[in-house]
Amino acid sequence: MTSNKLTVAVLGAGTMGAGIALVAARGGHRTLLRDVSDETVQRGLDTVASFLRRSQSLGKLTQEQADAAIANLSGTTDLQDVAPADVVIEAVFEDLELKKSLLAELDDVVSRDTLFHTNTSTLSVTSIASGSRHPERVVGTHYCNPAQLMKLVEVAEGRHTAAEATRRSLEFLDSVGKTTVITKDRPGFILNRFLIPWENNCIRALEAGLGTVESIDRAVVGALRHPMGPFQLLDVVGLDVHKAVSMRLYEQLREPRFAPPPLVDRMIAAGDLGRKTGRGFYTYDSTRSFGA
């Protein structure tokens, strides 16, 4: 819980936006979650509230802490409501033009001092920041999924990012309990630059019959001490998302190791996207929810 309560606006109430809003609200900041429809805003708010209640029931938060986080949170579809924000965290679709146009619109809504964080997996922070008349205030902050559970955030400066904006960003991320690494504004930053080819290699090992889904996961967890195996992780991320990130990195870096193996396409064609469809590399009981 921070002593310096800020107003944080999260744009996009999807997977990442809901998780990041939870992080900001739980960190003690007034948090506004903004999406384009009442339904998507409500879904995001419900996701946050149910995660907080689950954390409470597991003894990870007291009732007072969960209540305080929920009280910090509100939702809107109106971009004008973002006006008082000290920090705007953009987590909309991975679409350069959409992200740029949103920053351009925000220039006329928020104050000159407002920080802009962009949560992109594969786009250039410099390109996104070029949408704003004040690129010096734009910082890339790549949260890991699920944002509410994973501590690490990669921080990347665009070409015109001001050192003061980076300093304030690190201070904000510290206030919400995140650890940070500074990286370059390059495709994949640090983590996806080696995670994506590694996951693709695990899929290739499966295709080559070197092991089963279970045995490869067991080997990685047992020997490399990862908290979950590559196929468990791919099911959490979603095969469609994995393919999209792989393809965008492949298109930019032109290295075959980023190209998703054929099994990914077959699974997507079959609708086996992972946990969200009840089946991926594993089959899931729809009554179970993941994590807290």
Ligand SMILES: NC(=O)c1ccc[n+]([C@@H]2O[C@H](COP(=O)([O-])OP(=O)(O)OC[C@H]3O[C@@H](n4cnc5c(N)ncnc54)[C@H](O)[C@@H]3O)[C@@H](O)[C@H]2O)c1
């Ligand atoms: N999912 C991941 O594992 C992951 C991890 C790190 C970073 N990212 C990045 O985070 C961003 C969001 O990804 P996601 O997986 O949460 O996507 P998502 O599809 O789950 O959610 C995106 C949300 O943005 C909303 N949106 C679209 N236009 C908007 C606008 N103009 N204003 C407000 N909301 C708008 C959509 O309605 C949707 O609810 C992407 O850039 C993605 O690359 C994703």
